[in-house]
Amino acid sequence: MGKNLSFKIVILCCLALTLGSLNIIAQHNVRFDPSNFKNDPEGFKFAVQRLNEGNQYIRDAEYQMALPYFLSADSINPNNADLNAKIGVCYLNSYCKARCLQYFRKAYSINNRISKRIHFFLARGYHLNCQWDSAITEYQLALKKASKKEKRAENFERDIEECNNGKDLASHPVKTKIENLGASINSPYKDFRPYVVADESRLIFTSQRPDSNGVEQDPSTGEYIQAIYSSSYKDDKWTNAQLMSPATVNGPDNNQSAYVTPDGKSIFVYRDLNGGDIYLTNYAEQAWQECLALSDTINTPFRETSVCLSPNGKTIFFVSSRPGGKGGQDIYVAHKVSAGSWSKPVNLGDTLINTPYDEDGVFMNPDGKTLYFSSKGHNSMGGYDIFVTQYDSVTDQCTPPKNLGFPINTPDDDVYFSTSDHGRFGYYGSFRDSINNIGGYDIYRVYMDAFMPKELVLKGMVVDSVSGKTLNTTATITDKTSNTTSTMKLDSNTGKYYIVLPAGHQYEVKISAKDFADYVYNTTLPDTMSFREIDKKIYMVKPKVMLASSSKRDSCIPNMTILMQRFNGLASDTNIVRAALQNLDTNLCLKEMKFMVQIGAYTTVKHYRYKKYGIKESDVKTFVENASFTTDKGKASGSTITRFATGSFETYEEAKEYKMKLIKKGIKGAFVIGAYNNTRVDLKQLLHHPMYQVQGSTGTGQKTEE
Numbered sequence: 001m002g003k004n005l006s007f008k009i010v011i012l013c014c015l016a017l018t019l020g021s022l023n024i025i026a027q028h029n030v031r032f033d034p035s036n037f038k039n040d041p042e043g044f045k046f047a048v049q050r051l052n053e054g055n056q057y058i059r060d061a062e063y064q065m066a067l068p069y070f071l072s073a074d075s076i077n078p079n080n081a082d083l084n085a086k087i088g089v090c091y092l093n094s095y096c097k098a099r100c101l102q103y104f105r106k107a108y109s110i111n112n113r114i115s116k117r118i119h120f121f122l123a124r125g126y127h128l129n130c131q132w133d134s135a136i137t138e139y140q141l142a143l144k145k146a147s148k149k150e151k152r153a154e155n156f157e158r159d160i161e162e163c164n165n166g167k168d169l170a171s172h173p174v175k176t177k178i179e180n181l182g183a184s185i186n187s188p189y190k191d192f193r194p195y196v197v198a199d200e201s202r203l204i205f206t207s208q209r210p211d212s213n214g215v216e217q218d219p220s221t222g223e224y225i226q227a228i229y230s231s232s233y234k235d236d237k238w239t240n241a242q243l244m245s246p247a248t249v250n251g252p253d254n255n256q257s258a259y260v261t262p263d264g265k266s267i268f269v270y271r272d273l274n275g276g277d278i279y280l281t282n283y284a285e286q287a288w289q290e291c292l293a294l295s296d297t298i299n300t301p302f303r304e305t306s307v308c309l310s311p312n313g314k315t316i317f318f319v320s321s322r323p324g325g326k327g328g329q330d331i332y333v334a335h336k337v338s339a340g341s342w343s344k345p346v347n348l349g350d351t352l353i354n355t356p357y358d359e360d361g362v363f364m365n366p367d368g369k370t371l372y373f374s375s376k377g378h379n380s381m382g383g384y385d386i387f388v389t390q391y392d393s394v395t396d397q398c399t400p401p402k403n404l405g406f407p408i409n410t411p412d413d414d415v416y417f418s419t420s421d422h423g424r425f426g427y428y429g430s431f432r433d434s435i436n437n438i439g440g441y442d443i444y445r446v447y448m449d450a451f452m453p454k455e456l457v458l459k460g461m462v463v464d465s466v467s468g469k470t471l472n473t474t475a476t477i478t479d480k481t482s483n484t485t486s487t488m489k490l491d492s493n494t495g496k497y498y499i500v501l502p503a504g505h506q507y508e509v510k511i512s513a514k515d516f517a518d519y520v521y522n523t524t525l526p527d528t529m530s531f532r533e534i535d536k537k538i539y540m541v542k543p544k545v546m547l548a549s550s551s552k553r554d555s556c557i558p559n560m561t562i563l564m565q566r567f568n569g570l571a572s573d574t575n576i577v578r579a580a581l582q583n584l585d586t587n588l589c590l591k592e593m594k595f596m597v598q599i600g601a602y603t604t605v606k607h608y609r610y611k612k613y614g615i616k617e618s619d620v621k622t623f624v625e626n627a628s629f630t631t632d633k634g635k636a637s638g639s640t641i642t643r644f645a646t647g648s649f650e651t652y653e654e655a656k657e658y659k660m661k662l663i664k665k666g667i668k669g670a671f672v673i674g675a676y677n678n679t680r681v682d683l684k685q686l687l688h689h690p691m692y693q694v695q696g697s698t699g700t701g702q703k704t705e706e
Contacts, residue, residue: 459499
């Protein structure tokens with residue numbers, strides 16, 4: 001990125017209104033003359049020295065270098081019109097553009113002829129501070145006084161149009177929350193271009209900070225070169241950012257993160273080479289491999305700045321300034337022909353995306369439809385604004401883009417925006433004095449509830465139900481609506497899975513592992529659904545054929561695999577059952593453990609008629625138990641209660657299925673119970689029953705009965 005590229009600043013509207021309401025009061029111009037500093041000759045000497053040093057930089061348009069010198073001089077003499085104007089110009093060409101207004105106003109109040117362009121400077125200051133009406137007034141004055149050359153150089157009509165756009169967007173702000181990612185990510189220097197991996201466990205971004213591992217200063221600007229950093233999310237916080245491999249990810253010159261695949265194993269890098277090209281590095285053999293330039297189909301002698309892939313990796317979107325575009329930088333799309341080879345890129349201009357102005361920062365949400373990008377065109381309120389559109393992969397067409405609105409967008413550059421895999425959060429760099437600013441240009445996270453994609457996200461872990469260990473598993477996703485199937489291999493080290501299912505389709509998700517029964521999930525997602533996320537730990541169970549073995553079935557040995565099969569479905573979290581069964585008495589006899597269905601409980605039993613439900617007397621077992629209760633008059637009373645139960649099942653699932661049949665017959669209060677050695681066991685007590693020798697409570701609070 002060029003040294004003068006700047007980014008957007010959000011200023012609270014209340015601050016903007018306060019600044020706009022101030023009257024410009026004429027002040028006396030204090031020149032840098034010894035006679036004006038008789039009481040502070042040393043301060044005068046210091047101010048003049050700093051002023052001269054700043055002038056040397058500003059003559060070469062090195063505004064960022066000049067600014068600290070001018071601010072030092074201003075601390076001694078804040079009432080010099082020329083110095084205030086120079087500070088305003090430096091801020092206008094910095095990452096903190098909005099701060100220019102107070103200095104331009106001060107310069108104008110001291111000398112209203114300080115510059116022929118003062119009305120334009122004031123207009124830019126008001127514009128950047130969301131003071132739309134004041135900005136329009138000053139733009140109109142600037143236009144009236146501008147020469148023909150200035151009118152050609154400055155598009156005043158477009159500036160006024162942007163102010164009207166901003167006025168409209170700010171009148172109905174988006175309900176959202178924007179938060180600074182904190183000091184472990186952000187530095188006193190510029191931090192930008194953030195990307196998170198699928199489960200948001202890692203963040204990769206670009207920074208211009210100094211670093212002991214080799215990040216040096218650019219001798220022409222005095223700024224540190226741009227390098228790529230990484231941070232992990234652990235214990236509900238981001239770890240301190242670390243410079244990524246200087247030998248592969250980061251080259252000797254400027255490097256910027258251009259895109260990161262959801263699995264975090266491929267990083268696209270922008271480098272200031274050959275006019276600006278995109279490179280790719282992959283993680284393999286426990287290390288980041290050499291960073292290689294993309295093919296000549298993507299890279300050209302012109303500038304390619306931004307890139308992203310579709311979820312299936314078969315479509316690439318990128319930004320280029322190559323000839324033949326709609327104007328400036330445009331977004332292009334190409335499709336994979338073979339490994340590393342892409343079809344001829346197509347300009348997205350015909351889809352109403354590209355404009356006569358610049359586009360940049362393209363990013364596709366993992367739903368394969370939602371495409372984010374930044375543009376200086378459309379209804380931008382100033383500089384780059386972030387837009388969203390829906391992309392059709394069949395036709396390469398997009399819906400008319402929608403501005404993400406205020407306060408996500410601001411009157412300055414909002415660009416290089418990315419989202420989390422589920423799209424709930426957006427990440428980007430911005431200057432926001434009002435939101436815990438750390439170093440000027442920081443990385444922020446914005447809640448995207450108003451823009452959430454219509455999709456279902458399935459995530460969690462897959463483990464062995466007996467050992468709790470992770471498995472080598474494969475997820476097969478069948479889209480029954482489009483009759484397509486995709487397969488993904490899950491990470492055997494972490495056991496984590498993350499599956500995105502766009503709305504409007506019917507799906508079957510099958511998790512498979514060798515020697516285990518498949519886990520199958522079916523769902524139909526209507527077009528009208530809102531975003532949903534299901535976080536579920538999947539416990540893989542050995543095939544039920546093992547349960548059919550008579551030697552195992554009749555054994556008194558508490559085999560864990562068979563126990564997990566028999567108790568499968570008892571608790572919403574299988575881990576509860578697994579943890580409890582690990583503490584069973586080794587003398588427990590498996591063949592004595594049964595599941596039954598209770599169909600009634602009475603203190604007087606002679607009138608109970610289970611036969612009317614088609615249940616044979618021989619199929620009913622009674623349990624007579626002592627019971628105590630309190631009468632209406634508050635006196636304790638003792639009696640016996642007879643419970644009627646039917647069926648005898650080895651697995652909870654079989655008992656539950658039978659229970660549902662009885663309910664359909666009219667036994668509304670039927671529920672599953674446990675039985676051991678002809679003793680009834682309530683399911684709510686099953687995992688804590690003395691005869692099961694479970695030590696203590698599971699402490700989970702999970703429901704263990706229907």
